[in-house]
Amino acid sequence: MNFNPLSTVHIQDLKAMVAADRFSTGASVLKLHAKDQSHHRGCLPEAVIWPTDRLEVVEILKYANDNRLPVVGWGSGSSLEGNPIPVKNGLVLDFSQMNCILDVREEDFQVDVQPGVIYQDLNEHLKYTGLFFPPDPGARATVGGMIANNASGTRTVYYGSTKDYVLKLTVVLASGEVLEMGRRVSKTSSGYDLPHLFVGSEGTLGVVVEATLRLVGLPEEFSAAVVTFPSVEAAGKAVSAIVRYGLNPAALELLDSACIELFNREKALGLDLSPTLFLEFHGPSIAYLSEIMGMAEEICRENGSLAFSPGLGRDERNRLFEARHELGEMVVRAHTDCRIQVLDVAVPITAYPDIISMARQEADAAGIQGYAFSHAGDGNLHLCLAGRKDETGDWERIDRISQRMVSKAISLGGTATGEHGVGIGKRKYMLAEHGSSLEWMQRIKSLFDPNGILNPGKIFP
Amino acid sequence: MNFNPLSTVHIQDLKAMVAADRFSTGASVLKLHAKDQSHHRGCLPEAVIWPTDRLEVVEILKYANDNRLPVVGWGSGSSLEGNPIPVKNGLVLDFSQMNCILDVREEDFQVDVQPGVIYQDLNEHLKYTGLFFPPDPGARATVGGMIANNASGTRTVYYGSTKDYVLKLTVVLASGEVLEMGRRVSKTSSGYDLPHLFVGSEGTLGVVVEATLRLVGLPEEFSAAVVTFPSVEAAGKAVSAIVRYGLNPAALELLDSACIELFNREKALGLDLSPTLFLEFHGPSIAYLSEIMGMAEEICRENGSLAFSPGLGRDERNRLFEARHELGEMVVRAHTDCRIQVLDVAVPITAYPDIISMARQEADAAGIQGYAFSHAGDGNLHLCLAGRKDETGDWERIDRISQRMVSKAISLGGTATGEHGVGIGKRKYMLAEHGSSLEWMQRIKSLFDPNGILNPGKIFP
Numbered sequence: 001m002n003f004n005p006l007s008t009v010h011i012q013d014l015k016a017m018v019a020a021d022r023f024s025t026g027a028s029v030l031k032l033h034a035k036d037q038s039h040h041r042g043c044l045p046e047a048v049i050w051p052t053d054r055l056e057v058v059e060i061l062k063y064a065n066d067n068r069l070p071v072v073g074w075g076s077g078s079s080l081e082g083n084p085i086p087v088k089n090g091l092v093l094d095f096s097q098m099n100c101i102l103d104v105r106e107e108d109f110q111v112d113v114q115p116g117v118i119y120q121d122l123n124e125h126l127k128y129t130g131l132f133f134p135p136d137p138g139a140r141a142t143v144g145g146m147i148a149n150n151a152s153g154t155r156t157v158y159y160g161s162t163k164d165y166v167l168k169l170t171v172v173l174a175s176g177e178v179l180e181m182g183r184r185v186s187k188t189s190s191g192y193d194l195p196h197l198f199v200g201s202e203g204t205l206g207v208v209v210e211a212t213l214r215l216v217g218l219p220e221e222f223s224a225a226v227v228t229f230p231s232v233e234a235a236g237k238a239v240s241a242i243v244r245y246g247l248n249p250a251a252l253e254l255l256d257s258a259c260i261e262l263f264n265r266e267k268a269l270g271l272d273l274s275p276t277l278f279l280e281f282h283g284p285s286i287a288y289l290s291e292i293m294g295m296a297e298e299i300c301r302e303n304g305s306l307a308f309s310p311g312l313g314r315d316e317r318n319r320l321f322e323a324r325h326e327l328g329e330m331v332v333r334a335h336t337d338c339r340i341q342v343l344d345v346a347v348p349i350t351a352y353p354d355i356i357s358m359a360r361q362e363a364d365a366a367g368i369q370g371y372a373f374s375h376a377g378d379g380n381l382h383l384c385l386a387g388r389k390d391e392t393g394d395w396e397r398i399d400r401i402s403q404r405m406v407s408k409a410i411s412l413g414g415t416a417t418g419e420h421g422v423g424i425g426k427r428k429y430m431l432a433e434h435g436s437s438l439e440w441m442q443r444i445k446s447l448f449d450p451n452g453i454l455n456p457g458k459i460f461p
Numbered sequence: 462m463n464f465n466p467l468s469t470v471h472i473q474d475l476k477a478m479v480a481a482d483r484f485s486t487g488a489s490v491l492k493l494h495a496k497d498q499s500h501h502r503g504c505l506p507e508a509v510i511w512p513t514d515r516l517e518v519v520e521i522l523k524y525a526n527d528n529r530l531p532v533v534g535w536g537s538g539s540s541l542e543g544n545p546i547p548v549k550n551g552l553v554l555d556f557s558q559m560n561c562i563l564d565v566r567e568e569d570f571q572v573d574v575q576p577g578v579i580y581q582d583l584n585e586h587l588k589y590t591g592l593f594f595p596p597d598p599g600a601r602a603t604v605g606g607m608i609a610n611n612a613s614g615t616r617t618v619y620y621g622s623t624k625d626y627v628l629k630l631t632v633v634l635a636s637g638e639v640l641e642m643g644r645r646v647s648k649t650s651s652g653y654d655l656p657h658l659f660v661g662s663e664g665t666l667g668v669v670v671e672a673t674l675r676l677v678g679l680p681e682e683f684s685a686a687v688v689t690f691p692s693v694e695a696a697g698k699a700v701s702a703i704v705r706y707g708l709n710p711a712a713l714e715l716l717d718s719a720c721i722e723l724f725n726r727e728k729a730l731g732l733d734l735s736p737t738l739f740l741e742f743h744g745p746s747i748a749y750l751s752e753i754m755g756m757a758e759e760i761c762r763e764n765g766s767l768a769f770s771p772g773l774g775r776d777e778r779n780r781l782f783e784a785r786h787e788l789g790e791m792v793v794r795a796h797t798d799c800r801i802q803v804l805d806v807a808v809p810i811t812a813y814p815d816i817i818s819m820a821r822q823e824a825d826a827a828g829i830q831g832y833a834f835s836h837a838g839d840g841n842l843h844l845c846l847a848g849r850k851d852e853t854g855d856w857e858r859i860d861r862i863s864q865r866m867v868s869k870a871i872s873l874g875g876t877a878t879g880e881h882g883v884g885i886g887k888r889k890y891m892l893a894e895h896g897s898s899l900e901w902m903q904r905i906k907s908l909f910d911p912n913g914i915l916n917p918g919k920i921f922p
Contacts, residue, residue: 107701109810152648161648181895185840186810187617187807189881192658196658200650284753348645350566414644415648418646422651434651434652
């Protein structure tokens, strides 16, 4: 695809489409939209626009399409695979001012939102209804970004991913056409499931301007535990067994000793320096949760657990999950001379002990500082690898680890990305993972965005 | 689209592709594949083929595509909207001999199946693993048909629809190309979600030859109740309240007095002749279920219930659900001089009392015998309408009722079909429901099946 650079005429035209303070070509603004939280190198866009309604989005996209200007949607820039980096420069559409909660239909368990709403703000707003939107990627992600990426997180093992909560989408296509897809019902068999084609398409098919989300009731009771193991392999086996016995944990997070050391250093959590499971259950009563927790303890013991500490209070539990959510930043702070690559793969649950064991071995063998942590209950592994910024040797080794891990995951029937998306970093694995269905994805892309202006350089190799 | 009728050369060529006993142009065979269980008039296909492996499917479809022969996939013919009726004649691909359970990966909660497997047989096979495949349309449906239709049923309010259980599909396209889509993992953010484009596409985009399905653990305990109400409106309000209070029923079925009368007549169930809720909960312990059932009883009482009978034993509960699943056939038997139209709409749960009340009023006002029953917890209403076969006046009135009900459902934010699919009968509502996204569905259809040979005359107006 050939794109045009923004000319002074383009800039004048685009500027006229929004209020003066919602268009910028200022250096600091461009820099703030040059990269996400990943290790991928940034690229400067040529301009940033903050639309406030869908009509502006329509006008901007129509213009960009007619003039072959690349356009990237921007949520909060919290993604981890370079997903919104404007690699072809062009325009960034920043949705932070399109962040209204439009309608809460409490009795239908539904909410309509604009894409720029931060999911934690949505849940804060919903607090008094007794309902919530479960997917929780951790960072202050926008709903639009979560939809683009099919985001998930610590609660996904029980509650599912973003895709499981999208009922209806309003999307603006590259041509400026507004497309409403899906219905505000809990079930339908009416025609093709277009909304789920857009969920996880990373802004390459269209730009979400409104979404109807399904909500669920806040859990009555919760119970959390911390369990330590002599090795990640033993912990991995316990994870596999907990899932197999159908205990339905609401979180099942595995962290290696390197992560625990960071937690203790930054948060003074005083945890034992061993591979550790964070375990949480949601349920209707304390009695039920005690029963389930007893079964979990037995399974952990059979898999060689060192210590099982149940009965965490709400504060203690929240401190642990806050630390878990901040882990990426802690790794960055611990290695100020490094860039950090966060690997993200998922495998069938029986292959989980293999993949986590491989992660530790690969990092150790390469002499690269690695932090393995994971949404273990989903078979979803992350490995943070710290490479010194200017040491190409570090980055060659990190790339080799990454390639071997992803290839292994795919050979086990798994996926190159459990939740971070393809972005820039996983494009090279798409053919191995999807075979000829990748060509069909490309054809669908060409159907919806024939000029390829939407988030070019992503997903496809 | 212009199709060719089957010539003697076509017949010879197709015959040579399979064993002699797996191709037929016999009158009785054609008649058995002329219609499903709906009220729609049948159409004879020109030939029926029973493939036994995907390579045969590839060869047949390639030939049909090159020769512009219409092809319709056939499961068990249990659909209710004319979905597999070969309205353009041509070939029927009957999958009843491609019905192997290929691999049960118990510890990964996964199974690989061929499309002709009947879901009850699958669950029988899985019984000793403690796992099951939850969607339950009732009739002896095949997994392939369930995927084509995104089937659901009495358990969907708790367990979800077929779409929620499809991880990976192998599909043969019209061209004969074999497409593998999706991965054997519980989560992924890798590229476009192609499997879910095919789920619910009613065989218009491709033909499923293998599926990897997610399984879940059988519930530890269950508890069921029968509740009667003075009116469907009161029962509808109780349904809405039970959902709103987050009691998470595993089944929440509403039947009007006309249905109950049939049950008593055919099954001697001795139920009170009032609008009735079947209520079921699944959970980890009896104590938990008693607590939940107590709350359900209170909600029903507040909504004017006449009698609440909890504590149904397994046999009694099974008898009720068998009767519920046989309801369609009971209506047919009760009206031997009639054809029966089964209406299927779904609405947001708060609109459910309105729609069920309208259903009863419409049938009564038109003087048509109607049976209202529903997967009420999903806002999914069915209305069986009995029209005398040769009385065009009956059928004009039934069509008017149907049109008003569907239009009302759509105007309430609902859908023309909760679970029966579009087939023939709901095509005329697609534009009202989907607006311009219908054109995009059509474009996707043209992309995957440019000659339109796959199940022509369905979904699109």
